[in-house]
Amino acid sequence: MSSLGPVAMGIVALFGFAILGGGLSIAAVGVGRLRTARALREAEPIPLGAVPEASGLVEFEGTVQPHGEETLEGPISGTTCLAYTVQSRTRDENGDVGESAWTFDRGISAGVPFAVDDGVDRLAVDPANAVLSLTDWGAEGTPWTDRTALSSDVLDRLQTAGLPEAGTEPDAVDSDPAGVTRRQYREHRLETGSDVHVFGGSVTDSSDRHTLVTVTGDDWFEITAGDEPTVLADRQRSGSLYLIFGGLLAVPGVSFALAGIVGLVSMLFL
Known part of the structure; x- marks a missing residue:
């Protein structure tokens, strides 16, 4: 059973990194849309x-x-x-x-x-x-x-x-x-x-x-x-939603990743 501990913690860490990566990717799409919206709004x-x-x-x-x-x-x-x-x-x-x-x-x-x-x-x-x-x-x-x-x-x-x-x-x-x-x-x-x-x-x-x-x-x-x-308003709105959703998704990703890393370190080295 003890041999399954490090494996389980490694899976938890990988799962957390996967969620974190997905959240950051979604947030990056939102940031890109917001930047484009701002540039177009300021353009003449x-x-x-x-x-x-x-x-x-x-x-x-x-x-x-x-x-x-x-x-x-x-x-x-x-x-x-x-x-x-x-x-x-x-x-x-x-x-x-x-x-x-x-x-x-x-x-x-x-x-x-x-x-x-x-x-x-x-x-x-x-x-x-x-x-x-x-x-x-x-x-x-x-x-x-x-x-x-x-x-x-x-x-x-x-x-x-x-x-x-x-x-x-x-x-x-x-x-x-x-x-x-x-x-x-x-x-x-x-x-x-x-x-x-x-x-x-x-x-x-x-x-x-x-x-x-x-x-x-x-x-x-x-x-x-x-x-x-209307496209400008729609894309600014969707960019905000992408950013918020990506940020919310990244939070549990960080938690899972940290929990997995801490558990893995404690089992292997303590």
Whole structure:
């Protein structure tokens, strides 16, 4: 039995080091996200002409223009656009009413490469990996509309775009005899002539004055018209959570590691 003591203490120490290493790794991710958030928060938009020579993450503004012939069709409006976001929400008809009673349950986005122009220079932006915060373009969208008020063509387009519950056949949301739940959809679009803020992308191709901007490493890449990019707040929040969780995980790791080391030393040398 005594021979199992050192082995057991060694296992405890290794277990503690494993937990400690995991906690520190998670905390390091959090620190990295917080540092990036701070750097991006302190950064200012740069002129489009300076973007091709920029290193790291970039931030710039301009007016949206087509880049190539590829366009999209807004699923609800059928309007030609370069990017769109569709949101879905539901409400319990037997409960409270008002905006606070609605629950956002789905959201889809799509975009094609487009150009950003400031009257002097022009860059191309690839939104494939971007967070599209298009709700800032209130004039280029549709109001919340009940599913039952949408045509079968619109419902087909919504289903094709990635909202399967919008199919043309009645579903539980609309066919409940008591009318318990109500579903609505709205659309926001990025169209030619919109003012746009590109935040957190990096240069990947600077040839012919058409610079593709894509996400760097993580998803620190947002296309918005707002002053406070949502990605920045999300990443700062997630960085704090990573740091806190990693720190909490490291505490028992230190305890187990110390207990194992002390027990092992005492058994072998005392």
